[in-house]
Amino acid sequence: MNVFQIAPTGRIVLGRAQPLLQALATPGQPFRIGGAGPILAGFAQFETLTSGSSGKPRHIRRTMQSWIHSFAVNAALFGIGPGTRVAVLGAMEQSLSLYGAVEALHLGADLYSLCSLRPDRQWRALSDGNIEVLYATPAQLRLIVEAGRDGLPALRVIVVGGSKVDAALRAGLLAMAPGADLREFYGTAESSFISLACSEDPPGSVGRAYPGVEIRLKGPLGEVWVRSPYLFLAYAGDDPGSARWEDGWLSVGEMGRMDTGLLFLSGRAGRMVTVADQNVFPEEIEDFLMGLPGVRRCAVLPRPDPLRGVHLVAVVQGQRAAQDSLQAALRAHLGPLKCPKSFLWLEEWPILASGKTDLVALADMVRQ
Numbered sequence: 538m539n540v541f542q543i544a545p546t547g548r549i550v551l552g553r554a555q556p557l558l559q560a561l562a563t564p565g566q567p568f569r570i571g572g573a574g575p576i577l578a579g580f581a582q583f584e585t586l587t588s589g590s591s592g593k594p595r596h597i598r599r600t601m602q603s604w605i606h607s608f609a610v611n612a613a614l615f616g617i618g619p620g621t622r623v624a625v626l627g628a629m630e631q632s633l634s635l636y637g638a639v640e641a642l643h644l645g646a647d648l649y650s651l652c653s654l655r656p657d658r659q660w661r662a663l664s665d666g667n668i669e670v671l672y673a674t675p676a677q678l679r680l681i682v683e684a685g686r687d688g689l690p691a692l693r694v695i696v697v698g699g700s701k702v703d704a705a706l707r708a709g710l711l712a713m714a715p716g717a718d719l720r721e722f723y724g725t726a727e728s729s730f731i732s733l734a735c736s737e738d739p740p741g742s743v744g745r746a747y748p749g750v751e752i753r754l755k756g757p758l759g760e761v762w763v764r765s766p767y768l769f770l771a772y773a774g775d776d777p778g779s780a781r782w783e784d785g786w787l788s789v790g791e792m793g794r795m796d797t798g799l800l801f802l803s804g805r806a807g808r809m810v811t812v813a814d815q816n817v818f819p820e821e822i823e824d825f826l827m828g829l830p831g832v833r834r835c836a837v838l839p840r841p842d843p844l845r846g847v848h849l850v851a852v853v854q855g856q857r858a859a860q861d862s863l864q865a866a867l868r869a870h871l872g873p874l875k876c877p878k879s880f881l882w883l884e885e886w887p888i889l890a891s892g893k894t895d896l897v898a899l900a901d902m903v904r905q
Contacts, residue, residue: 541602542581545642546619551662552650557629557638565601571630572596577773584773585632587726588699588891596773597632597726606766607730608640610748614733615670615694615720619645622691624668626659626677628652631891632726633698637672646670656680660689660713667691671717674699674892675706679833682709689714697721699893703827704740722747723802725789727780729767732800741824742799753786754795758803761793762786779807792818810839810847817849817875822867826851829866831859834886836894837877838903850903851877854886 542565549558560568560583569576569584578584578598587595611617623641625648627634634652641648649666651659660681663671669691678697692714702710702721710719721734723743731752734744746752750765764786772778780789790806804818811817819837826835834854839847853863860880868876881902887895 541600541605543583543601543605543639543643545639546645547642548647549642550622550647550649551666552648553653554629554638554648554650557635557642561639561642569596570635571628574774582770585635585726586630587632588893589889594891595726595776595778597769598771598773599769603729603767603769604636604639605643606749607747608643610730611640611696612644614748615696617641617644617646617670621646621670622649622666622668623647623670623672624649624651624663624666626651626671626673626681627892628890633672633674633891636729637696641670657684657686660684660686663689663692670694670696672696672698675702676700676834676888676892676894678702678710679706682706682713687713690716692717695719698724699891701743701824701827703824705827723800725780727769727778727789728763728765728787729769730765731761731763738799742796742801744800745798746800752795752800754793758792758794760788760806761791761800761802762788810849812839812847812849812874813845815874819849822849822851822871822875822877825867825870826853826863829859829863831856831863834894836896836899838896838900840879840903842878848878849875850879850881852881852883852899852903854883857882 544564545561556570565581567576567578567582572586576584581601585597623646625634625637629635638648651662693716695717722730723732724730730747731750732744733747738744750763753762768787780787791802792804792806793800793802804820808819809816822837823835826832832853832855836852837849840850842848887898889895
């Protein structure tokens with residue numbers, strides 16, 4: 538058997554993952570979990586879906602080899618092997634959950650797929666199953682922490698992707714699983730792993746280059762380009778996508794800087810807005826807001842302004858009574874130009890199947 542064909546030797550202990558088992562039944566057979574339309578991947582290839590946080594999810598075509606390379610790296614980094622108990626919280630349509638599930642099965646681990654359970658029952662499954670390694674997004678982890686549970690002594694590694702872990706969530710995870718090593722990675726559906734952070738790294742960093750990844754920036758604060766064996770092949774279908782290639786290097790439009798080997802992100806070029814002739818990255822404001830008391834979730838979006846071109850609106854879920862203190866802290870930390878001019882408070886937060894915030898839905902609300 539070709540070493541670059543996914544070969545599942547592990548078992549699914551808990552959860553509904555029949556489509557995944559069927560997809561992996563024939564070595565080298567192209568597959569995709571979810572999504573509409575024909576599968577365009579060839580032999581020893583497969584398709585995944587982007588999160589769709591800023592639009593319709595795209596189909597990503599990649600080789601099985603591109604994931605298998607990182608399976609071997611993570612086996613050493615996170616101690617995943619035959620009999621290791623691994624859990625994923627999201628559905629198989631989500632790239633992170635699919636990755637964690639396929640990796641576990643390929644490495645001979647026991648897989649617990651918990652997407653069909655509500656958060657308190659996910660915690661119970663993690664506890665009863667003595668789960669050792671967990672793959673999840675911050676949004677998924679936040680729901681478990683908010684369920685008010687603690688006491689997961691067997692959990693030794695939490696692999697987090699999709700967005701940054703804020704200080705409140707980090708504290709909640711530490712209380713829930715005090716022995717767990719929280720490993721945040723930065724990556725995309727197109728690039729897979731780019732960088733990996735550990736507990737010693739400063740809070741604003743997304744860590745150092747993941748093993749096998751080269752990172753290149755154009756300018757002190759520039760677009761992030763990567764080269765690695767983990768990159769995708771192309772978008773599947775007619776959608777040209779947002780990623781760009783240049784002599785074997787890939788960029789998804791993220792802006793950042795390097796400092797002593799650590800990568801610090803400013804935000805996506807596609808989300809950058811100009812307020813009174815100054816470029817502003819909403820992600821910078823969101824990261825600061827998430828560290829303030831009274832904020833559970835937030836997003837910062839532009840609204841047309843006849844004077845400034847646009848002004849910023851903070852969409853927040855949390856304690857509405859904290860608005861004055863939030864605005865004062867924002868103004869003091871970021872200055873009046875970056876400080877959102879108004880707040881929109883929501884009881885229910887729009888979340889995509891991937892666990893990410895639905896920015897398109899929020900943008901529609903802000904425009905009203």
